[in-house]
Amino acid sequence: MIEIARREIRIKRGSKRVGLIALISLILSVLLFYKLVTNGIAIDKGIYSTNVPVDYRPFKISENPDIIIYRNAVYVRGDLKGYSAFDEFRSYLKMEYNRWIYEKFGERAFPVLVKLIKVPTKPVKVEIGSERVVKPTSVTKPVEREGKEVVRTVKENVNVTVGKPLEKVVEVKRSEYITPDALKPPILFEKFFYAFIFVMPLYFIAQTFSSSFMEDKVRGRFEVLLTVLSNRDLILGKMTPYLILGFFVSFAISILFHSIVMVCLLLSILLLMLSLDAFVVFLSRSYKEMSFISIVVTLLITAYLFIPAVFSFVPMSGLSPVTVLINIMEGEKVGIYLPLSIIHVSLISLTLLYLTSNSFEFMHHRGLTDKLIQLTSKLTDRYYKVFVFTIASIPFVLLFEIFALAVLYPIRSYVFPVLMSLAIVEEFFKGLFVYSSRDRLNPYISAFLSAFAFFLGEKLILIPLIPLRLTVLFVLPLLAHVTATTVFVLTMRWGFKLGVLTSSTFHAIYNGVMLWLLSL
Amino acid sequence: MASLVIAKKDLKSLFREKTVVLTLLLLVALSSLSQIVATGLVFLYNPSFEFKARIGLVGNAPIFERVANPMRFENLSSALNGLRKGYVDAVVVLNENPKGVNYVEVYVPKEEVKSIRVIPYLKRVFEEYQTVLRELNGIPVLNVRSYDTEGRPISVPEGISLKFRFIYVVLIPTVVVLCGIIVGIYTIDVLYEELKTSEVLLTSVGVKDVVIGKIVAVFTVSLMLTLVWILGFVANGVNVSIASVFPSLTFCILSSSIAMMVFGFSESREQAHLIYSLLFIPLILSFLTFTPSPLSLSVRLSLGILDDCLTFAIAFGVVDLIMLTTSCLIVKGRITKSL
Structure with a gap:
């Protein structure tokens, strides 16, 4: 394994030309990035139009403007572009107005300054030596105001834990005083952008790895190397230099943010990319095919990692290492989501690596389905494996x-x-393990296990949410899964694809009927 | 004619592998996914989104009470307990000073899902409160009135430009860049594939025919990708002008020309991929930083802004032509050298 890693480093170190280009690219990128951060993205120049000059980059004069500014009013064209133009013009006016009143009236122009303090509203454990509980306490009294306006009040029994004042016990994050205009919900766009910049070097490391791995495949080096090495040693040896390089990159980023755990997060992302690329190389028949599949897979995995970060307030979004990365950048506590995100991504990576390390002998088979059938056929020689692999395939099915x-x-x-x-997606994966084990295992038992595993994995998440007496509702989906795989077994003798088609048709009809019944 | 046969062969092999279909589906999926994300963003972050938060008040603030109609608490501890128990969505600590600056402490839930709903509401309330205090202190108040083209008053939701910007300034340039990357990598792959068989191939056709054949194949793929992403957006209800075909194609040809030059100077396919990626990063950053660029052109033409784009379009077309001619000569030299 170490020899393979050394060889990989020797090959990559060889070219001075690449090193020089990399250095120039790095310097240029840093300079341009600096300009981009200071001046902003320039591609929005002139996207809106007005009838009078507005000293703001997105606006320009046009004969057919989106908004017409006339005296003290703005006339808006009734489409999305017109509304957006007005929205941005209004923001620009507010900015200019604030500047003007500040110059004229000074601090008096901003009579309200707000400081946001975030407090956790989930129950907090207060562990203080001499605490006592005061109960019940009347919180407020109704207040009658001038003009017979009654202010709503709360009169509640509240258990107050005394020991230290509560506001000092709860963890607070204080920010500076700001004007009301500057109040913004926690939009993650900026953090999202920086996270992308930090993850980007990993994409290039992964791309270099996949090119190198494919080159080995195309030139038939695997066959030679596998005569003296095990599959596992070969794949780990190939990956090691890239993981080391990734470690240095991650370490530099973690120093920047004073958080060593960022190394683990970034390395788990890199491991996912490398294992995916290795699997893509197995799937591809040519360089060209690899390039196309690699782009698709990279984008899918980017969406999988980054979209949860946009909606980071959803608790499950913490499963993505990028969400955790952004939270660390914000100085937030990440708690259980740190190990969870690393473990879940690492599990996917290890599954892919296991599949790839078992796939060398089928590397040159024609056809994607054929390759997958050959590979799963090698792996599913016991009933329990059919069950386990079906469950393990669920994240891929969802993707x-x-x-x-x-x-x-x-x-x-x-x-x-x-x-x-x-x-079709579900039946393909369920049928795959049944079809590939048909020569060694009873297909009907495999079909039942595959259906049951899929049902279990799919519905497991719902069990805590549904009362016990209603669990009978699960019988029908289980029956549907079992029937669909049985249909597959009955028709797979005419080929895998036909089997998938018939079982999928049954599955789709069942889902359609259920939807129709629910809509009644 | 020979070049057309070579182009046909390349395209046939591309479709035989079916991976191009996957890429085309990806472009459609990307436009749909982005629409979903854009809608989600607007729904969650739009300050005009109808949500009335319950505000708790600690302190003496009669004007604020008139504006926000809050629940009053006697002290901060009980107000924070109210916040934790969900009786209120935010707690305001304020002892009002109508003639001076009011420093307001606002306690909001730390959990982002709650604060996303509360903060836009607080923003509206405090802006209104600020306006009342400014009027009281004789400070002129900004009032931007909006009307439709018929002169009827309309209310334009605050933050509506978020979706517009996300689609036209973020998404469309991203898709154009993606198409450029796909075409660039495809160019390197087809050229290296041809290099393996060039000795045999060049017995019956000239190097020029091979190069032109490759360009035709690359151009066809670029056009196909461009049309698919435009159709993807249109199918998702986004207005994209057909004029955006031009900047997308321009960018694809530019990317392909760079890939051809890289092919000319690289030692192996994996090295070519790496060099191409290294060149691409500063190129994209420069297109985002400086304007006009093919990316700024793609934004404006996708919006149907044609007025002053013609000059830039011609300029980029000429740059593309020069790049393409130069890269063709380099490729020709490389293939001849390899014989």
């Missing part, structure tokens, strides 16, 4: 289903094609 839903979003009103596509 493909999201992709399918996104592709079909424009035709979402046509329910059956959408249901059919989702059913």
